[in-house]
Amino acid sequence: GSREAAPTTPTRPVVAPLRASIGQFRFDEGTRRLSAGVTNDGAGDIRVTRATVDWAAMAFPTLTLPGDVVHPGQTAAFTIRFGAARCARSVGRRPVMVAVVDGRTQRLNLHVDQPGLLGRLRAKDCAQQRLGREAVVRLRLATGTERVAGEEYLPGDLVLRHRSGASEEVRVVDLGGSVLLDLEPRGGRRTLPAALPGNRRELRLPVLLGSVHRCDAHARGQSSQTFLISAFVRLGADPVQRVVLPLDTSERVRLEGILDRDCSSPAP
DSSP: OOOOOOOOOOOOOOOOOEEEEOOOOOTTSSSEEEEEEEEEEEOEEEEEEEEEEEOTBBOOOOOOOOOOEOOOTOEEEEEEEEEOBBSSOOOOOOEEEEEEEETTEEEEEESSTTHHHHHHHHHHHHHHHHHHHHHHEEEEESOOOOOEETEEEEEEEEEEEEEEOOOOOOEEEEEEESSEEEEETTOOGGGGGGEEEEOOOOOEEEEEEEEEOOOOOHHHHHOOOOOOEEEEETTTTTTOEEEEEOOOHHHHHHHHHHHHHHSSOOOO
């Protein structure tokens, strides 16, 4: 008679040991950009084609990655932008990275390079959401520069405007510039804090944006956050929070001109 073939046991592919990590470089502070990666701790090559972070407390997009070969000891590195914090939810379980490695979906323990980073980003985003429901904070800059006490500045207004139906007091506690630029109240430090009471629609705080006179090659060449300008704002009794004030391309060009003229003028 015929002999039956012995049943075969399907072999499962060997899963390489993997490490997932996430963090934020200093020059990305104040943005939603995070740096993440999947490190190959195995003995053979892998390919990582998709990745996301799974955390009930914050939304993350699912990214399609190039799928390049990752040799042992190397990392498939990528940048991921975190989405809105889910403030009504509990933090729940710790975040994990979900990655497709060699065609298999894997959930990986996520090492956070700066302890507590994701929790701080969530708390900050929830505070910004609360502020955003009450008021709009905008920096309105002039189209031309002017000289004040012999210094060239780009003048403007920091505008706080209550949203319809909002009545919470909002205060500007401080202003923040960068390594190369200084944002200051036109009326001097005595004008801070400046308050938008609950019964007023709008507050306009006149400001000046100019050079801090750092003209050394290191400061000019290594500044990675030249245009990261901020206001420090308190909503009601909440903790003070930093509000980044975006600058458009034309405003950046005018500010570059101020820096260039400041650093090319002869020293007094």
